[in-house]
Amino acid sequence: MTTMTEASVREFKMPDVGEGLTEAEILKWYVKPGDEVTDGQVVCEVETAKAAVELPIPYDGVVRELHFPEGTTVDVGTSIIAVDVSGGTAPVEAPAPAAEPESEPEKKPEGRQPVLVGYGVAVSSTKRRPRKGPQVPVQEPAPVQETSVVIQTELNGHGAPVAALKERPLAKPPVRKLAKDLGVDLTTIVPSGPDGIITREDVHAAAAPEPAVVETPAPTAAPTQAPAPVPTYDTARETRIPVKGVRKATAAAMVGSAFTAPHVTEFVTVDVTRTMKLVEELKQDKELQGLRVNPLLLIAKALLVAIKRNPDVNASWDEANQEIVQKHYVNLGIAAATPRGLIVPNIKDAHAKTLPQLAQALGELVVTAKDGKTSPAAMQGGTVTITNVGVFGVDTGTPILNPGESAILAVGSIKLQPWVHKGKVKPRQVTTLALSFDHRLVDGELGSKVLADVAAILEQPKRLITWA
Template sequence: MTTMTETSARFREFKMPDVGEGLTEAEILKWFVQPGDTVTDGQVVCEVETAKAAVELPIPFDGVVHELRFPEGTTVDVGEVIIAVDVAPGSGDAPAEPEPVQEAVPEPEAEEAPKGRQPVLVGYGVAESSTKRRARKGAEVPGPAAAEVQAELNGRAPVAPAPSPVPEGRPLAKPPVRKLAKDLGIDLATVTPTGEGGIITRDDVHAAATPATPEQPAPAVEEPAAAVSPAPAAAQGARETRIPVKGVRKAIAQAMVGSAFTAPHVTEFVTVDVTRTMKLVAELKEDKDMAGVRVNPLLIIAKALLVAIKRNPAVNAAWDEAAQEIVQKHYVNLGIAAATPRGLIVPNIKDAHEKTLPELAGALGELVSTAREGRTSPAAMAGGTVTITNVGVFGVDTGTPILNPGESAILAVGAIKLQPWVHKGKVKPRQVTTLALSFDHRLVDGELGSKVLADVAAILEQPKRLITWA
């Protein structure tokens, strides 16, 4: 009979790590392995969604998967064991079935990360949490122990899980695409891939979901960050559809309520002729120094805001409620609000004030593509100082944006439209847009906020000021 010591040495358990900054829980979106599969150090075994982003979890040791403790769709506390791995297969009999996961069990020393090895995730290890686990109704149960847990939750006998497909034969698709397919009820094995290297794309999944519907032309917008995934289909005849608020969307809701009712918002507006900016954009697209990067009006607007902040540095600050201090920032981490299938996120470009125009263009392009693919990390969304939200891509003239928590200002950019405008004493058709700047009135007074907004507008009207004011 295998002793407890031998069992502890042979079977290692991987806990849910803190993949962000002080997060207490995460939802298991997708398992990429099943009991009996061989795993290697660094192999991604599952995808989880936190309040900030979707993250793939690599396992830090080799072995054979013995048990998956939770089914897909379960919200798990940080520090809970999510998978058990046999690190010495064939060395003896398998241990007895583990105690129910609801009960507290001692943590074997072998669970700790190997000494001398850097953790692969932020906060790898365990964070204390009192949040209770929650399982989604009807979630698929991938492992034996998970089946017992789900059965106990549902008040019925456990049902043996269906055999899982061989991992090597899985269709090639990124985790966000797999989640989209799951939400739409599409079997990826039936989807024809069009991506490079045989990878299934979002468009492939949507095409499989509606093969008889002709593709509609996309609206003529300049820089949509991402298409929001369709809402769950309502049952025939249903008068309401309820959508659980969790993950990124839950965090956004809490943050916006906190910001709106904590910081006294003031919003100012200015309408500006950006015809010369649009001409500059066209010229930069042909410039060899800008080859390989995406050039659009948002790039010039971002650079204009950075110059305005340089001229008015007091706007780049934060309010420390505990210390009752204004914290002046001598760096600019420029946030760009992006709509994604999981909700609005605001990743930021670190030290944007130090970047040249080509470098800023490259960083913007990377930020947008990463958000579209659902790969934005929690670190990329932390530490922002000011934000730009481009509502103009949706054809909206402007808005009154809510501050990103911890920041002092946010600039909303409206749609750029051809409008009649008085230019050199005559009414002419000109490219015009409306800017809106919201700021925290505790640390930014009306004069400072007005100067920042006026500077941005002046640069967009006369882009040569990017040189003379820089």
């Protein structure tokens, strides 16, 4: 019988904190055995294949046991912490009443044994009717066997079975011709067709060579010896880091995207001097005080305007249904480098946001990503992405599409360079943009129009007013 202490313990299982995830690594415990916890209190931080997530406990009580140490990868659905809720905050399940009636067992039908459900058949002297084979006569089997042996002995003369007296195998004329062409004796084939008919597959199987059976012992012996040698390396000269969590998911996604979607990348170098001046002016705007105002904000707005002018670029490829899915919304992804690897959270419905709203959303996205608190939901459903490689001093790149998206814009570093402006060579703020797109969805003309529109807006940011 379950004791009161055991009945008051609740096991908190690893939840699926993201769509389709199967495991998570415990990064940090915030509690230890003996600590009191309350409903909604964060007890640990875990890292999934998409992000680091804090897990709250769903009831009050005292921590009884932590089932796994930090750094352990745990399958979804596995209990990770036990909490004693005997304080009465959580309902205690009553013991099942079915355990009581052991002293007076239920009356069973005589001669029948209880099984998992109901009762088995009664033990009796009833005999089963003998099963009939497909070609066995109704007579008793023993006399028939003896008669057949006598007939074969008399006709053969020295007791050997006569092949001509065997019953003719059942097979259709095309199958018989196939067997003849392949040199297969139909009398040696075990039929698999209905009513004992030999099929073409039976003939091909009989004609197939059988040396494969001899080769089977070789592979079985190899695995027993393979695990013996343990690879070693010089720890002073090498460091090996297990691939898991966000890095593992990112690697798999990039490989899948690179070898699934045909990538095309186009480049344009643009004078962004006026955009940089506008950034400085916007920083003084009262409506944008306290918000994140930088070149990336205006580049994001320029891309959203370009998508509005060329909506066909905002789509995805449905391989299963062989359809192009055009999106009437833009979930703008922003690639962010974190200590756990590259992640791409997105701003939901970015197309509908004003410049101040976009600035606020961009600021929250960056801070959350740096703190490692990005939720899995924030990284799902993206349509188009921006990656700012310019922050690392890189001129440009050929970015790989985020899986399921149609395009990604890489922004290079903004540098003071000599530039022909109004017929004279002058120092101007210049950058290079690179747009990679899925060539199944976006042809060269459409991709060029989108990239040209972004460049035109950054060169003349007043177009944001007329084109938006």
